[in-house]
Amino acid sequence: MHDIRAIRExxxxxxxxxxxxxxxxxxxxILALDEDRRSKINAAETAQADQNRASKEVGAAKARGDEAEFARLRALVADKKAxxxxxxxxxxxxxxxxxDLLMTIPNLPSADAPDGADETGxxxxxxxxxxxxxAFAPREHYQLPAVQGGMDFATAAKLSGARFVVLSxxxxxxxxxxxxxxLDLHIDRHGLTETWTPVLVRPEMMFGTGQLPKFGEDSYQTTDGWWLVPTAEVTxxxxxxxxxxxxxTLPRRLVAHTQCFRSEAGSAGRDTAGMLRQHQFEKVxxxxxxxxEDSVAEHERMTQCAEAVLEGLDLPYRRIVLCxxxxxFGAVKTHDLEVWLPGQNTYREISSVSNCGDFQARRMNARYRPAGGGKPDFVHTLNGSGLAVGRCLIAVLENGQEADGSVTLPAALHPYLGGKTRLSAEGALV
Incomplete structure (x- = not known):
């Protein structure tokens, strides 16, 4: 949300x-609403003062037996009260x-964010x-023999419909x-605090981070009013x-691994094959x-944290700054990381890291108390994928695919897989 004083000035x-x-x-x-609101408050304060004066005079009129003045003043008090x-x-x-109007207006871009109308900018x-x-034509992840038995879209469609998958x-x-x-990389190397949070939240939490009121159609709401989080950014x-x-206590650096839920409103016909765009997915x-004063440097640090995941997995990527x-909606400036997917012969987004300035803090009324004293000020908030787990799986599978249908897995994963290094063409860890 925006500072009304800055808009006035x-x-x-x-x-x-x-x-x-x-x-x-x-x-x-905005200023017309603000002026009308303030004029009503000033008028109410004037009327309240008139009411208070008349209230004091009522007793005096009664004491001196001036019934006409008493009746007039009592009527005046009632009128002013109304x-x-x-x-x-x-x-x-x-x-x-x-x-409500301020809640629908996006954040102001930073001076160094490039101008542009759409992603081409x-x-x-x-x-x-x-x-x-x-040495062969690379295939997309869902076409690989190594995953045919472990990536089941037909059963998912039976269970839940399109844009779901069953992994096994x-x-x-x-x-x-x-x-x-x-998680281990962010906790051990980057100093983030692991956090486990709910995936169901109250509406005011969605308002706080900017998903509501404007983007309600992009998320799922339960019949009793909770919302399923589109990302742990919300919690x-x-x-x-x-x-x-x-x-x-600042900076506070948190990380969470959660299920995420998005309706993908407006994405009909896009990325319908495979698991690139799902209604339910995992993110760290x-x-x-x-x-x-620290948020600009923190934005760069967070971007590097996300990049470290890709570099540790030896996945080619590029960093772009969004125009x-x-x-x-809530960003001052955003870096996207796009990972190389050989099956599509292109880079695709795998992380978006945004500095939101005080935009979310104003919506949440979240402040900090300066150590040296002084008036509390709004904090700055930043968020970023570190990374989208399903898309990272896609990148690992496609970049590690071999001509025989097997997949060579990144060395960083071997300790988590009992020392296994590959997915065989038959879908076994070997």
Whole structure:
């Protein structure tokens, strides 16, 4: 959410920043609501003062036997009381309308985020690793003989419908090994705190991180009001919802491995083959909660944490910075990591790491108390995939595929697989 004071002070700059995200000017509407709300509050305060004065005079009029003045003042008190109630109700309605409007406006991009209308405006920052030269035509993950028995879309469709998968045997074990490897790397090398959180949350938690109200169709809601998390960003970030934490406790660096759920609204016909785009999937999610002055450096550090997973698995990737037209709703700046998938002969997103500034903190009312004293300030929040486990499985399978249908697995996974190094063409760990 946005700081109304900053909009009052420089509405033109606010509209100009939103224009970089192709959002029409909205400051005039915001300020009109704000002015109307404040005028109602001022009028209510004036009426309250009138009511208080009349209330004091009622007793005096009664004491001196002035019945006419007593009746007039008593009527005035009643009128002012009703006026105060009406004005405060109107101000409350204006306040709710203003809050609802601010809740739908995306974050302002950082000055160094590239301008662009869509993904074609994204800018590649670097590449790591060289895509393997195959002596045969590489296949997509779901076409590999090594996974045919362990990646079952037909049974998943019977159980749940499209965009689900049943993993079993060696394939399921490799996916579990990937998640464990990611967690161990982030905990042992990167100093993140492992956290286990619910996957069902209250609506206000979805509001806090920006999934609601604008993007409700992208997630699933239960019949009793809970929402299934689209990512552990929701739970990890909201651990400071409504709190004022001590500066000494920052930064807070958290990591969680969870099931995630997305309706994939608007993605009909995209990536329908295989398990690239699923309604239910696993992610290892990183969240950092920092002081404002630390968030830019923390964004780079988190990006490197995600890159370390890919480098440890020897998976070629590239880092891109998203343009203003492709950034997520709550982001100030976003780095995407795209892993090389030889079966598709292209790079595909496997991690998105975003600095949200104080945007989510304002929605959550999450602040920190400066160590040297002074007024509490909003924290900055960051989130990123470290990584999407299913997509990492796809990358491992496709990059490690052999001509005979087997898959050579990355050395980093061998300790998690009992020393086994390959998936045979028959789907066994060997």
């Amino acid at each position: 420089n509405p033109a700059a606010f509209d100009a920043a939103l224009a970089r995200r192709a959002v029409a000017p909205v400051s005039a509407q 006026e105060v109630a009406r004005l405060m109700a109107e101000a409350g309605a204006e306040d709710a309308a203003l809050r 994204n800018v590649e920052l670097k590449r790591w690793g060289t895509p393997r030269a195959f 045997g060696a394939v399921a074990r490799v996916q579990r090994a990937l998640a464990q490897y990611m 990890l970030t909201n651990t400071v919802n409504g709190e004022t934490v001590d500066e000494a 999610e990183m969240v950092s909660i920092t002081r404002p 203003t037209g492709d950034m997520g």
